[in-house]
Amino acid sequence: MRLAELSERSGVSTATIKYYLREGLLQPGRRVTATQAAYDEAHLRRLRLVRALIQIGKMPVAVAREVIGAAEDTSLDHHLRLGAATRALPQEPAAADDEATVTARRSVDALLEQLGWQGMRDEPAPALGPLVASVAALVRLGYPCDAAHLLPYGRIAAELAVVDLDVVEEQPTPAGQIEAAVALTVLYEPVLLSLRRLAHVQESARRFGGG
């Protein structure tokens, strides 16, 4: 298909598509004439993924490019590629070394121990920093967040990972699995948070509601 049709089918303007091509977020089309290129279903799919990462995942263009680049690096084996792609996903930096952060780090260490999650200390996962920072904010507000309070959340996260990876494994090809890992990690975050808020409404009505 031509650029105009790619634009129409994806709902992305031709100017934005050209920008993504220049930035390397979208692979080049097959050159047809000196001024025209042809695009196929793979371009349409990639374009939809890029839009979803940027719009739903709120990812800056540079980060989306890094995530997609990591997912495409065929020099890595499957588990490493999967890891590289999801590691490139945006993460907040860890907080400073104040007292609350020290307490938070101790709680998180005890939590990982209790969950039996191995190897996080030797090669720290990028999600550890934001986890410690968020727990430190709760500590500062005086909310309980020792390992015992965090443990039910850790157990629920482990259940989630099983469901998530089942969906990833439904994809027939390794490349499809890596795309799915990136897309589902990012796109299921708002699904999960919205469902949690809906569940709060239900649970709150059950406990406190008069009706």
Place this chain on the structure above:
Amino acid sequence: MRLAELSERSGVSTATIKYYLREGLLQPGRRVTATQAAYDEAHLRRLRLVRALIQIGKMPVAVAREVIGAAEDTSLDHHLRLGAATRALPQEPAAADDEATVTARRSVDALLEQLGWQGMRDEPAPALGPLVASVAALVRLGYPCDAAHLLPYGRIAAELAVVDLDVVEEQPTPAGQIEAAVALTVLYEPVLLSLRRLAHVQESARRFGGG
């Protein structure tokens, strides 16, 4: 305590504290002289909550004011105040009425039916819009997201709500419960998402890892 001490203990600059006072995010101090006011532990606590909503919850100042205002409105009963405060939390608008959105809305309706979550159609919760929008993005990418695929996430969200509301109910006063509902809804979001990513690393190593 004086403004300078409030600033030192909270780590928030005096200029920012004055801005929060002007914007109504922080209750005024007790007037001591024509130019000085005294602040107490309630001010310190509120200041920490406001900082957490803005920094960890990424909330614009105007939204943080609305959330705190709703939590303080004593004309509402407890369940309503809890609902009003968490309803004021920021939500993405729903997507347009394209084909993917229609499919997504059908999946979400079937999901709510299967979960037995009542009353969502008569008085739609604000989280329904972003849920439909996120599911629509998954539909566009061709990922499975019928009610059967969403159901495990809904069940996990229901488990989460039970854990969350248990923490809320640990707070001894109704005002404390409402503050906790707001703070924990927002501040446990990054905790939960970080734990999910850590759980992915564990589960992926278990399934695909060579070691």
